[in-house]
Amino acid sequence: MIIEWVAQAPVLLVAALVIFVPGSAALYLLGVRGIALVAAAPLFSTFATAAVAIALGMIGVGWSPLSWGLAILILIGVTALIGRALGGRLSAAPSRARWLLPSALVIGVLLGIWRLATYITDPAGISQTNDAVFHMNAVRFILETANASSLDVNQVIGGSSFYPAAWHAVTSLIVAMTGSSIPVAANMLTLVIGALIWPLGISWLARILTGSDAVAAYAAILSSALQTFPLLMFQWGVLFPNALSTAMIPAAIAVVMTLPQWVDGRDRWRPLARAALLVLVVIGALALSQPAALLPWAAIVLVWITARVARDERLARSRRWVVIVVSWIALAVIWVVLSRGTSGSHWPPFRGKVEVFLDVLLNGQLRVPFAVGVSVLMLVGLVVAWRVRALRWFVFAWAGISLLYVLVAAIGAPLVRVNILGAWYADPYRIAALAPIVVIPLAAIGLDALIAAVASRVRRRSGAAPSSRVTPETVGIAVATLFMIVLVLVRPVAMPAFLEATFDRESRYVAVDDSFLTPDERQLLESLDDFVAPGERVISNPSTGAGFGYMLSGVDVYPRTWSAPRTATWEVLAEGLRDAGTDSSVCEALQAYADPQYVLDFGPGEAGPGRYEMPGFTDFDGQTGFDKVAEVGDVSLWRITACSR
Structure with missing residues (x-):
């Protein structure tokens, strides 16, 4: 198996370049540096690729690596002009140990690749699922018609409505650039989504949230600890667009949280212009990947904004409340509109009221085995976050995402399932996949707190000065890595069928005589x-x-x-x-x-x-x-x- 995967390394490299190079170049010219540059790059690349596909389709220019590349160069040039006009720079945060975060990211990436590759098994494997038929046929349609526009891709099945085709456009580029088969290109993009975009984004979010390189490092290593994401989105469905959009949500949140760092008290219009541009990129990337991702992103961002506005003494109390209430009403309206804009609720509730809370607290959504280790770290992280005023808002964010799962798993009221859960078709798999966005940073905070407590206790008992070689962060990296290695080796990852309370016998990418595709x-x-x-x-x-x-x-x-x-x-x-x-x-x-x-x-x-x-x-x-x-x-x-x- 290893030889087959290594043989596809060039395809994986091309997939990574398509996702990271355009965004990194554009954001660098806009003044972004450090982990933010790499973690936010997929947002720009995805938005630019999908937007270029729409534009080329509208003007009748064929979709190809050449037309895409030329259009991307034009966009990067425009971004350079904007960056020069706006000035400023989002510098990399200072770090005591420059090796800490990069090494943790490498570990997180390798663990993510390991977990996904061992499940997929064969780099040319095809997901034995219903939705895979449409998604892969859509890629073939793009290659044959030279049209990757989200306005036209639904024509593959005779439709004419909008369909978010960012994933399909990127996959078609990988096929066209490498000559690989569509299944191989799809699987290499799966590795990029689950083992590059996701750990980078969740690590950056943890860094922005806490200001700690150690917490960011732990988040990177723990990024694939939960089955509910990224693995589940490549088991169920298969939901390639949801996987891409969900993987980008942490970075999308972090982008908004960095906006105050650009503010210059002497000049107001430039920060506002930059904020508008960056938010447009975020919204475009999520909407053209899978629009449902806009809702949890907006909700978490609005919780953060609410906390900031509530503490802002420069605004009158009444004005603060007006801003908060109007913002939440606007989100509620958008939420209902998006939810009612789908085909509605397709799945019934399946969990009791007590069981569903255990699922949330022990991260056993959809009846997957309880993730006890991660859950203990998460609970410690919740306590720490609640005690730190600047982090308290994230506890509410966790509660909100958890509430979505409670509703989809245990509440059958049509009002709830259509108006609140409709954007995900009331599908518990899609909603369960949102949990790691908040759980992983909390688990990283919890691990950091435990490591710090143990280190402090050891120093007090030994009376020795802190070692410059073996730091608490070094121990934390080792503990997190060992924990993940054991987890990947031992923990089962069979796909759960929640209604039947059963699990797949084997990977859905393995073709046998009784498979969907034999x-x-x-x-x-x-x-x-x-x-x-x-x-x-x-x-x-x-x-x-x-x-x-x-x-x-x-x-x-x-x-x-x-x-x-x-x-x-x-x-x-x-x-x-x-x-x-x-x-x-x-x-x-x-x-x-x-x-x-x-x-x-x-x-x-x-x-x-x-x-x-x-x-x-x-x-x-x-x-x-x-x-x-x-x-x-x-x-x-x-x-x-x-x-x-």
């Missing part, structure tokens, strides 16, 4: 272009895994998502396609779907969530009007001759 099915799909001429259409039951056909071959395999059309016409095919030679209504139904010339027989399918039985799509052997074209194991491709015109 090895035989994948082999046949990858060879479709050998048998099907360009422009011809293949029809299938997409919930058997055949929906991956377009992504794997470039052949027009319909439907291009896991869900078939819910129409009476499709029902005719689902029940009786195999009878096309004797039932004229079948040929009439096929006309509605552009007269496909081929059909895939991947069996009848199965009944279950996101799965459909379609007996009409199997057993063509001996049926009039069908000729076998190719076969791999039990799966086959047939030419439809019954409806020849």
Whole structure:
């Protein structure tokens, strides 16, 4: 396994460069330095990439690494001009031990890669999940149409509505730049999201929150301690866009928290202009990745703003309260609008009132095994944060994020599930993934407090002066690293099915004979272009895994998502396609779907969530009007001759 992953290192490098280089260059020219420069870079790169894709689509310029690169250079040049006009610099914070944070980040990155790679197993593996069909087919669509615009990408399934396509645009660039397959590019971007963007962002947030390099270092190392993020977003769904947007939330919060550092008492318009620009980048990055991320970001930021405004004696008390109340009302309105703008609540509550609070306190959301070690550190961190006035607001932020999980897991009222949880479709997986944003910094604060307490006790008992070689921070790094190594080796990471209270037997990226996409099915799909001429259409039951056909071959395999059309016409095919030679209504139904010339027989399918039985799509052997074209194991491709015109 290790050799296969090492062989894909160039693809991983390109993925990292696409995510970090544009943002780092632009923010450097804007005056950003230190960890902020690297941690905030994905926000600019993601926003710029998705915005450029929309702009190129609108003016009719094809999407490619060249057009993207030229547009990015123009944006960086504009940023340089803005940076010169605004002046100022966000300097790196002074540090007693310059090695501390960089070394911790390296450890955190390696642990994150280890955890994700061991779950994915094969760098060319495909997530055996419903949403993976749409996301990967969308990347193929971008590559074939040279259009990565969020206004157009939904055309892959015949839609015309906006769909946040930042992840898809970035993945398509990786494929185009490296020549890798779409699954490999997607998996390398997964490593960048979960093992680079996330630990950098959570570490920077911890640094801004506490002013401590040690706390930031511990946060980096502990960044992959919880299954709920980043791993869960690559298990369930699969939710690539949610993973990207959630990974950027910590840095997005930290960006806003740094804005006061730019303030110059002699000049007001420049800090305001810079603040507006940076907030625009944050909003754009989150909205074009997955708009639901805007809500927890805005809520946490508003808790911080509320705490600052409440303490600001320069404002009259009445004015302070007006600002606070109006801000929260505005957020509430935006929250309801975004929540009601989706297809609504799709999942029921599943947890009792007492159980759900244990889930929150012990980080056992979705019935995953309780994360006792991290939870103890978090509880210590909560106590420390409550006792420090400047940190107390973060306790409320933790309570707010925890409340979202309590609501989705235990409250069934439609008013709550539609108006508060609708932005996530009342999906507990998506909401549980928000918890580490607040839990990891608190756990880092808790670890720092415990290390400091133990070090102080040891010094008092020994009477020795502090060692310049073995500092409390060194011990903390060692303890956190050892804790994570044991955790990664021992703690199970099977995907939980919360409604059934069961867990997956194995990784959802592992293809076996009873997988959504079996090895035989994948082999046949990858060879479709050998048998099907360009422009011809293949029809299938997409919930058997055949929906991956377009992504794997470039052949027009319909439907291009896991869900078939819910129409009476499709029902005719689902029940009786195999009878096309004797039932004229079948040929009439096929006309509605552009007269496909081929059909895939991947069996009848199965009944279950996101799965459909379609007996009409199997057993063509001996049926009039069908000729076998190719076969791999039990799966086959047939030419439809019954409806020849």
